[in-house]
Amino acid sequence: MILNVKINEKSIGTKSLYEDLSFFINENEKVGFIGRNGTGKTSLFKIIAGLDSDYKGSIDVKKDTKIILTQQEYLDIKKISSIDYITQSLPDYIKLKNTMEKYVDIMKNDMDMISIYTEAVTLFSEYGYYSIEEKVLNSLLKYKIDPEKARMPLIDLSGGEKRFVELVRVMYSKCDIALIDEPTNHMDDIGKNDFISWFKSTNHGICVITHDRDVLNYVDKIIEIKDRKAFIFSGNYDSYLLQNSISNVTNIESYEDSLKSLDRLKKQMEGIKKRGAHASTRVMYERVEKEHNKIKKEIEKPSIWIDEESIKDVNKKVIDKYEKYKDKNISIKINNIKENKSILLTVKNISIGYEFPLFKNISFTLSHGDKIQIKGRNGAGKTSLIKTIISIIENTPHSTKIYDGEILPNDKIKLGIYEQEIDSYYFNMKLKDAIEDIYRLEKIEIPNVNKILNDYLFDPAKDSDLLISNLSGGQKARFQIIKMLLKNPNLLILDEPTNHLDLPSIEELENVLKNFHGGILYVSHDSYFIKKLKGEVIEISNKD
Numbered sequence: 001m002i003l004n005v006k007i008n009e010k011s012i013g014t015k016s017l018y019e020d021l022s023f024f025i026n027e028n029e030k031v032g033f034i035g036r037n038g039t040g041k042t043s044l045f046k047i048i049a050g051l052d053s054d055y056k057g058s059i060d061v062k063k064d065t066k067i068i069l070t071q072q073e074y075l076d077i078k079k080i081s082s083i084d085y086i087t088q089s090l091p092d093y094i095k096l097k098n099t100m101e102k103y104v105d106i107m108k109n110d111m112d113m114i115s116i117y118t119e120a121v122t123l124f125s126e127y128g129y130y131s132i133e134e135k136v137l138n139s140l141l142k143y144k145i146d147p148e149k150a151r152m153p154l155i156d157l158s159g160g161e162k163r164f165v166e167l168v169r170v171m172y173s174k175c176d177i178a179l180i181d182e183p184t185n186h187m188d189d190i191g192k193n194d195f196i197s198w199f200k201s202t203n204h205g206i207c208v209i210t211h212d213r214d215v216l217n218y219v220d221k222i223i224e225i226k227d228r229k230a231f232i233f234s235g236n237y238d239s240y241l242l243q244n245s246i247s248n249v250t251n252i253e254s255y256e257d258s259l260k261s262l263d264r265l266k267k268q269m270e271g272i273k274k275r276g277a278h279a280s281t282r283v284m285y286e287r288v289e290k291e292h293n294k295i296k297k298e299i300e301k302p303s304i305w306i307d308e309e310s311i312k313d314v315n316k317k318v319i320d321k322y323e324k325y326k327d328k329n330i331s332i333k334i335n336n337i338k339e340n341k342s343i344l345l346t347v348k349n350i351s352i353g354y355e356f357p358l359f360k361n362i363s364f365t366l367s368h369g370d371k372i373q374i375k376g377r378n379g380a381g382k383t384s385l386i387k388t389i390i391s392i393i394e395n396t397p398h399s400t401k402i403y404d405g406e407i408l409p410n411d412k413i414k415l416g417i418y419e420q421e422i423d424s425y426y427f428n429m430k431l432k433d434a435i436e437d438i439y440r441l442e443k444i445e446i447p448n449v450n451k452i453l454n455d456y457l458f459d460p461a462k463d464s465d466l467l468i469s470n471l472s473g474g475q476k477a478r479f480q481i482i483k484m485l486l487k488n489p490n491l492l493i494l495d496e497p498t499n500h501l502d503l504p505s506i507e508e509l510e511n512v513l514k515n516f517h518g519g520i521l522y523v524s525h526d527s528y529f530i531k532k533l534k535g536e537v538i539e540i541s542n543k544d
Helices: 041-048 082-087 093-106 111-126 129-142 159-172 189-201 237-274 279-298 316-325 382-394 431-441 449-455 473-485 503-514 527-533
Strands: 003-012 015-025 030-034 056-061 067-069 177-181 205-209 221-226 229-234 343-353 357-367 371-375 401-409 415-418 491-495 519-523 536-539
Touching: 003 041, 015 041, 015 221, 015 229, 030 041, 041 067, 041 177, 041 205, 082 129, 082 159, 093 111, 093 129, 111 129, 129 159, 159 177, 159 189, 221 237, 229 237, 237 279, 237 316, 343 382, 343 519, 357 382, 357 401, 357 519, 357 536, 371 382, 371 527, 382 401, 382 415, 382 491, 382 519, 415 473, 431 449, 431 473, 473 503, 503 527
Parallel strands: 030 205, 030 221, 067 177, 177 205, 371 519, 371 536, 415 491, 491 519
Antiparallel strands: 003 015, 003 056, 221 229, 343 357, 343 401
8 A cells, every 4th residue: 555545524615525535545556536526536636745734634655655746727837848847847856957057166176065966966867867858858759749849838738738748747757656637638539549558557556537438447446536435446437337336226225224214213203202201201202312313413315326328227116216316417408409401511622721731621511410520630630620610600700721622601500619628708707697698798688597507516606606717627618518508509519528527417418419409510539428429530630
């Protein structure tokens, strides 16, 4: 065992995040952390990394264990380059480099200074740091981040490129445990496969927050954060689904047994009362009341979710109970009126780029009921194509240049867009104000916003005043879905829609999109999502 976590209590404001949460990690173990959005997975990683000490409990780490935490946001890093960001994470790199730079000019004949300088030079050489920049640059180049980009400010790189920088940082960190938060968001297929290959082969212990089922299939165990505790499942994602199904059926039975016990004890108390206020009956009443209050204090409806494939394998009686007690999920409201199958969008031999074409001769038609996946490496032009299509549909200026071909939208298109990142226009708005604003901008009557918040798992009383910039990744994703659907669209354009969503929400989104009668144009590197949605594949490549 290399890490033992015991958190007796942790709160954020008035919200209790963990109570008696505990688990351990073994050396070189690959562990996937899952849980509904808002259960505190990222907060847990910050505690393990030593960035948050405001809790009751203990984090016991084996002596000399090095832990590294990847980042999701880079606003505090300012203008640091990728190469500096990586090298500064190396053991003693900054200390040794500063020592050499400081003492080389001032040591002269001072033997103590010469000794300190010599030791620093020796260690710098033994660690291989004289050639480390070249090695790191070569590793970044493997992920299509060339030396020029590697020396650019990290904050200026794309989302996928930042993920690769984090991966290379972990590779060179010589850590014992890497805490990696949502590693495959924004990665293309090849990059994601490279990550999974590294994930399987590395000797690091890895704790990864992810709902990417492709990654979860290669972990040694899964830890689910729910009901303020940690629930441990041995094996990979497929094993988790089986164990989760069994444990939740057991949880339902246990919860119902407790409810029956409460009801039985309550009836006993009522019966004892009817016998009159005698000493013997009072003692009996107090004993039954004590038992009743103990169960009432301890009973709590468990969080219950069973994936739809597993639920098919249980009997109807259990299914009925599951429907009664299952967790609330997002309720996606979508216009699904079946229309005549007509062409919504035609793309003919299109060639798009900036100073030069990114790709050539892309053609497809998208009709009602069609689903088309746009596939290609990061930088191949997927986003450029999508943004150009959106601009032409919305009749707004676009930054790309069309070198050849044409994009022909149906004039009856009602467009819904899911983007990976929220427009910064909304960042300083409160959640409720932002929802009202998106309706106002589209000149649509503002509905009952509290109902919308409730449908998308926000608490109207607590979450309405949250700034959009302060929302979690999952909360931002749900806001994007609200924004996407407000016009009752018949054409959806989706860019990595499963990023940040938890497993129940992904399942709900998949089912809604699978049965959508309009057209869908999407980019995704989630093989489970692609298998569910299916559709034609359009491959984009910037190779001649």
